Amino acid sequence: MSVQPDALWINISPSLLRFDRFLIRHLSHQVSIAQWEYFQNPDEPSSLDIALVLLHDYLKSCQRPIHLIGHSTSGLLGLLYTRQYPERVKSLTLLAVGVNPAINWQAHYYVMYQLLPCTRNMILAKLVQNLFGHQERNCTQNLIKLLEQDLNFSPSPHSLYQQATISPGGVSVPLMVCGSQDDLIVDSMALKGWKAWMKEGDRIWECPHGYHFFHYYYPQLVARQILKFWHLAVCNEDSTHHEEINRIF
Structure with a gap:
């Protein structure tokens, strides 16, 4: 046992x-x-x-x-x-x-996506800075990919249609x-x-x-x-x- x-x-x-x-x-x-x-x-x-x-x-x-x-x-x-x-x-x-x-960070993402005239990648790059502090370009790109995966594959109470x-x-x-x-x-x-x-x-x-x-x-x-x-x-x-x-x- x-x-x-x-x-x-x-x-x-x-x-x-x-x-x-x-x-x-x-x-x-x-x-x-x-x-x-x-x-x-x-x-x-x-x-x-x-x-x-x-x-x-x-x-x-x-x-x-x-x-x-x-x-x-x-x-x-x-x-x-x-x-x-x-x-x-x-x-x-x-x-x-x-x-x-x-x-959470996803709630911030959806608010920014609705309010800012920016691409998804630009918003995620800004969030990388907010979440981790200043990062080098290559590191920022890798972190953007992780955040994209989290948006796509983790359960979240938030979406583009509603903020829970x-x-x-x-x-x-x-x-x-x-x-x-x-x-x-x-x-x-x-x-x-x-x-x-x-x-x-x-x-x-x-x-x-x-x-x-x-x-x-x-x-x-x-x-x-x-x-x-x-x-x-x-x-x-x-x-x-x-x-x-x-x-x-």
Whole structure:
């Protein structure tokens, strides 16, 4: 029988997974962490609903609650899951997810596409600068290709025809929200907006630099903060459990 991992990294953007791997590697040095990936079939509608069902199918096999973590839209899926099935989640860690959780880089893309008299390639080039900072020409072109793949093959609540909204709000399990001070997609105001929904033990942390993919540029620093949060979440859970036992007896 396989051993259940302590944490689960959610990814529904296969083309962007390479930016997660350094952080996953650092986390795996301290905890057992698994990766859950969703590859959208080209014939499927672009919706998070199918991914949500499949994630639940996986987590039903776990014998105890698990730490969930995800970046951007993958984090949004974790948020939606945790709101629906909090009993299966030990804690939730969101990277680059603002208080209005549906706002991601794709939402910015569709707004820019509608408002600016520019080609798709020009808009994506501008978004590369917003997401990663200034890049050399060859690197910019490679990143444009990755963003195009993400537009075409990852589930998204947004399209040219509609911009989805998801209600702000917290979760009943311990919550950590991470971002970067120079992220132009999820800025400091969007990150600090979570304060209105946080309970005791929840945490907001900002990386000094790194843009939208700060966890790629500073994986060791981000891992240190997440591991600290997970440790405190487990300690608080154990303390609550002991208090419940004492009340029983």
